[in-house]
Amino acid sequence: MDITVVVPLYNEEESIPELYAWVERVMKENGYSFEMIFVNDGSTDNSWNIINDLSKDHTNVKGIKFRRNYGKSPALYCGFKEAQGDVVITMDADLQDSPDEIPGLYNMIMKDGYDLVSGYKQKRYDPLSKTIPTKLFNATARKVSGIHNLHDFNCGLKAYRLDVVKNIEVYGEMHRFIPYLAKNAGFDKIGEKVVHHQARKYGKSKFMGLNRFVNGYLDLTTLWFLSTFGRKPMHVFGFLGTIMFFIGFIAAAGIGIDKLWALAHHVPQRLVTDSPYFFISLTMMIIGTQLFLAGFVGDLISRNSQGRNDYQIEKTVNLGES
Numbered sequence: 001m002d003i004t005v006v007v008p009l010y011n012e013e014e015s016i017p018e019l020y021a022w023v024e025r026v027m028k029e030n031g032y033s034f035e036m037i038f039v040n041d042g043s044t045d046n047s048w049n050i051i052n053d054l055s056k057d058h059t060n061v062k063g064i065k066f067r068r069n070y071g072k073s074p075a076l077y078c079g080f081k082e083a084q085g086d087v088v089i090t091m092d093a094d095l096q097d098s099p100d101e102i103p104g105l106y107n108m109i110m111k112d113g114y115d116l117v118s119g120y121k122q123k124r125y126d127p128l129s130k131t132i133p134t135k136l137f138n139a140t141a142r143k144v145s146g147i148h149n150l151h152d153f154n155c156g157l158k159a160y161r162l163d164v165v166k167n168i169e170v171y172g173e174m175h176r177f178i179p180y181l182a183k184n185a186g187f188d189k190i191g192e193k194v195v196h197h198q199a200r201k202y203g204k205s206k207f208m209g210l211n212r213f214v215n216g217y218l219d220l221t222t223l224w225f226l227s228t229f230g231r232k233p234m235h236v237f238g239f240l241g242t243i244m245f246f247i248g249f250i251a252a253a254g255i256g257i258d259k260l261w262a263l264a265h266h267v268p269q270r271l272v273t274d275s276p277y278f279f280i281s282l283t284m285m286i287i288g289t290q291l292f293l294a295g296f297v298g299d300l301i302s303r304n305s306q307g308r309n310d311y312q313i314e315k316t317v318n319l320g321e322s
Helices: 018-031 049-056 072-082 099-110 128-145 162-166 175-184 209-230 233-264 276-302
Strands: 002-007 032-042 061-066 087-090 114-121 158-161 190-194 314-319
Touching: 002 072, 002 099, 002 314, 018 032, 018 099, 032 049, 032 072, 049 061, 049 072, 049 190, 049 314, 061 072, 072 087, 072 175, 087 099, 087 162, 099 114, 099 158, 114 209, 128 175, 128 233, 158 162, 175 190, 175 209, 209 276
Parallel strands: 002 032, 002 087, 032 061, 114 190
Antiparallel strands: 061 314, 087 158, 114 158
C-alpha cells in the first residue's frame, strides 16, 4: 500500500464526507493505493455514524472510536499503530489542510529520501491571537530541539516514512513535537514543505486558548529533559545533589571550626544554633541528599509506565473485530 492517511477528529461531522471525497480524488488522479483511518476522539455529534457509513461503501475507510475525548496525541498514536502504507500522512479533519499537497509530500519521502516532512503554512488565516504566540513557540522549539529548518512544529499536515511512526511514542500532548521525537529516535532527515492553508469552512477551532501555549512550553521542557537526561537521571540529580551537599557541608564545617577556634582562644561567641548560616547550611545538605536519592531512584525505575497508552476504544470499523 502506498499511503495511509490518519485523521484525528473531534466533532467534525460536516467536513468528513467532503474530506474523504477530496482525498479519494487526489489518490485516483495520482494512481496511489491508500487507506484512510479516522480516529474519532470522543465526538458528541454524528461524526462516528458518518465514518461508519463511509466504511460500508469504501473498504479503505477505517475508523477508531474512543469512548471519551483523550486528545490529539492519543488519536495519532492509535492511528499510527494501525497504519500500513509506505508513507503515512496526517491531516486535520477541518479542511484547513489541503489533500492536494499529498503528492508533493509523498515524493519528498519516497524520492528525496526524507524520513519526515512537515507542512509550513506560510500564509495563515488564523487570528493574530493565535499566530503571534505560535511564532514565539516555534522559535523556542527550534532552539531547544536543534531542528532549525522547521517553521511550524505543530502543523497537522505531515508525511512520515512508515518506520518513523512505528518507532516513536506519541503520548500526552506530544503531537506538537513529533519532529523532535523522530530526531531523538534516530530519524534525522527532516524536511519542510510550504503548504496551502485554507480558512475553516465548518464549525470553529477546538484548539484555542492560552493554556495550549503554556502547556506546550511545559511539554517542551519535559521532552528536552527526557531526551537529555531521561536515561541518566543520576547525572543531573546526582550532580546537583552532590554540589549542594558539598557547599552545605563546607559551610557547616566552617561554622564549627570558627566556634572551636573561639573556644580555644577564650573568645566569647554565640551558640552555633543561634547563627542563621548554620540552618542554611543544614538545609542545603538535606536538599542535596534528597536530590541525590531522587537521581538514584530515577536510575532504578523506568520512565515508561505500563498503561500510559491504554486508551478505551469503544468501536472500530474495517480493523478486525468491532
